[in-house]
Amino acid sequence: MFNNNSSSSTPSSSSSSEAGDVKSALFSPGEPLRQPRTSPPMSDGGAESRSPIPSGHSSSSAADALVRNSKLSAAAPEFVPGNYASFQEDVYSDGSEDYYPETSLADFVQDFVSHLNSSPGSFESEIDYITDMLNSLVTTEDILQELVELIYVQSTSIPNFAYTGARLCNHLSLHIRLSPASGNFRQLLLKRCQTEYEQREHSVRGDPETQKRFHYYVLFLGELYLNLEIKSRKETPGRANVLLGALKELLNTLFSHPEDPNLMCAVKLLKLSGSILDDTWKEKGQSDMDEIIKKIEDILLDAKCSRDVRQMLLKLVELRSSNWGRVHTASVSSDATPDNDPNYFMNEPTFYTADGTPFTAADPEYSDKYQEILDREDYFPDAYEENGNDSLCGDEDEMDPEIEEAFERFCMESDARGKK
Numbered sequence: 001m002f003n004n005n006s007s008s009s010t011p012s013s014s015s016s017s018e019a020g021d022v023k024s025a026l027f028s029p030g031e032p033l034r035q036p037r038t039s040p041p042m043s044d045g046g047a048e049s050r051s052p053i054p055s056g057h058s059s060s061s062a063a064d065a066l067v068r069n070s071k072l073s074a075a076a077p078e079f080v081p082g083n084y085a086s087f088q089e090d091v092y093s094d095g096s097e098d099y100y101p102e103t104s105l106a107d108f109v110q111d112f113v114s115h116l117n118s119s120p121g122s123f124e125s126e127i128d129y130i131t132d133m134l135n136s137l138v139t140t141e142d143i144l145q146e147l148v149e150l151i152y153v154q155s156t157s158i159p160n161f162a163y164t165g166a167r168l169c170n171h172l173s174l175h176i177r178l179s180p181a182s183g184n185f186r187q188l189l190l191k192r193c194q195t196e197y198e199q200r201e202h203s204v205r206g207d208p209e210t211q212k213r214f215h216y217y218v219l220f221l222g223e224l225y226l227n228l229e230i231k232s233r234k235e236t237p238g239r240a241n242v243l244l245g246a247l248k249e250l251l252n253t254l255f256s257h258p259e260d261p262n263l264m265c266a267v268k269l270l271k272l273s274g275s276i277l278d279d280t281w282k283e284k285g286q287s288d289m290d291e292i293i294k295k296i297e298d299i300l301l302d303a304k305c306s307r308d309v310r311q312m313l314l315k316l317v318e319l320r321s322s323n324w325g326r327v328h329t330a331s332v333s334s335d336a337t338p339d340n341d342p343n344y345f346m347n348e349p350t351f352y353t354a355d356g357t358p359f360t361a362a363d364p365e366y367s368d369k370y371q372e373i374l375d376r377e378d379y380f381p382d383a384y385e386e387n388g389n390d391s392l393c394g395d396e397d398e399m400d401p402e403i404e405e406a407f408e409r410f411c412m413e414s415d416a417r418g419k420k
Contacts, residue, residue, distance in 0.1 A: 105137050109150045113158070120164050127168075131175045141180040147172075148188045156196075156216045166223035173228065186228070190242065193221060197246055200253050204262060215265040218250050222273045244280060247273070248288055255295045258303040267312045274316075275324035293320055 112130050116123060138144050151172070155165025173186035183191065196203075196217050203214035225247060229237035247269070254266040270277075270292070278289040296313050299305065305313075319325060350358050353369055360366070 103137070105143060105146060106150060108133060108137065109147070109154070113151075113154045113161070116164050116168070117158055117161050123164060123167060127171055131172065134172065135175075135177055138176060138178050141178075141182055144176070144178050144180065144185065145182075145188060147176075148185060148192055152189065152192050156213065156220050159216075162216070162220040162223045163227075165220060166227040169224060170227045170229055186230075190240070193217075193224070193243075193246075197221075197250070200250060204253050204257050208261075211261055215261065218254070218265055218269055219272070221250065222247060222269045226273055226276060239280075244277070247277065248292075251292055252295075255292070255299065258299050258305060260306050260309045263299070263303075263305055263309050263313065267309075267316050270316055271319070274320065275326065278320070278324065289320070293317060 112126070115126070134147065138147055151165065151169060155161055155169070158165075169186075169189055173184070173189065176185040178184075182188070196214075200214070203210055203217075206214070221243060225239055225243040228240050228243070230240050231237050251266055251269065254262040254269075274289070281288045296317060300310060300313055350360050353372070
């Protein structure tokens with residue numbers, strides 16, 4: 001297999017020669033190694049032209065060589081990966097070395113509205129901080145207008161935020177300090193609501209998205225009427241009467257277009273504020289709620305609403321007939337009678353006849369049934385015997401035979417111990 005025609009004289013010398021050849025092949029200089037990245041570029045000459053840095057060279061000379069031959073530039077643009085989105089926050093700088101991100105009013109309103117919407121229970125603990133921040137941001141009339149618009153939009157676009165939004169508006173109307181000639185926070189808010197109110201006929205006939213925003217606006221106005229406090233010369237603050245008339249007209253607008261979404265919105269508004277509206281109109285001697293109920297009854301007869309909406313309207317009529325679910329107890333207990341107090345018999349005990357039929361004082365035959373119980377001969381005696389308390393009715397000096405025997409035995413044993 002192998003070619004042994006070499007002229008070597010001995011096997012040992014041949015083996016040594018082969019080993020030398022292998023070693024020479026493995027460690028032959030061959031191609032030069034790649035230069036280190038930090039070393040200066042070398043000339044294109046062979047290995048003989050490359051020589052190490054003399055030992056006498058200082059480190060500063062090597063650094064100078066690197067700087068002279070480097071292609072890096074301090075003015076080069078910043079490297080940004082292709083899938084990295086660059087973002088630069090708006091910053092405020094006063095010329096000093098320190099700077100901080102500037103908080104915009106829109107961002108702050110968005111943040112605290114999102115927080116209150118997700119955690120409405122934190123309203124009381126957070127509202128003072130929110131008010132202080134807004135007072136520091138709202139410094140001009142234009143910024144106040146922007147604040148009113150931001151809160152109005154949030155309150156009429158976020159589902160289920162109408163109540164918290166109305167509470168927020170009430171607090172800010174009392175605590176926002178800026179009050180320019182164009183109006184304070186409350187006045188500007190009512191003007192904004194009036195602008196939307198004037199577009200009610202267009203909104204109620206608009207596309208589904210426009211109707212949805214209009215319904216949010218109606219419910220927000222209902223919450224605003226219940227929560228917005230108007231200070232007056234009286235001790236207790238009152239409600240905004242201008243909203244009372246607006247709510248009536250909004251209800252008329254909804255019922256004049258008896259489509260399911262409009263009817264559902266009207267039902268929600270009346271469940272929310274119907275009792276307050278009814279009481280207020282009655283105090284003013286007005287029958288506005290009767291007119292609204294009459295419109296609902298006409299819709300139930302004529303309109304082609306869905307079965308679910310029809311059921312909602314029927315329940316609403318029943319709710320109003322029951323005084324909006326409120327139960328008025330008699331003011332004086334002595335004046336309470338079964339006729340004027342539905343809870344008159346609530347705390348009365350329950351009795352049972354001989355055949356086990358229960359009855360109370362509200363039963364028309366209560367007197368006869370109760371007398372029948374009193375006439376039963378075994379009513380009271382058995383109760384004591386069953387409980388083992390018959391000794392209470394006997395002679396107090398009489399002792400049970402077993403107890404008497406045990407007592408005598410105890411006395412005899414005591415005497416015997418004494419004699420010992």
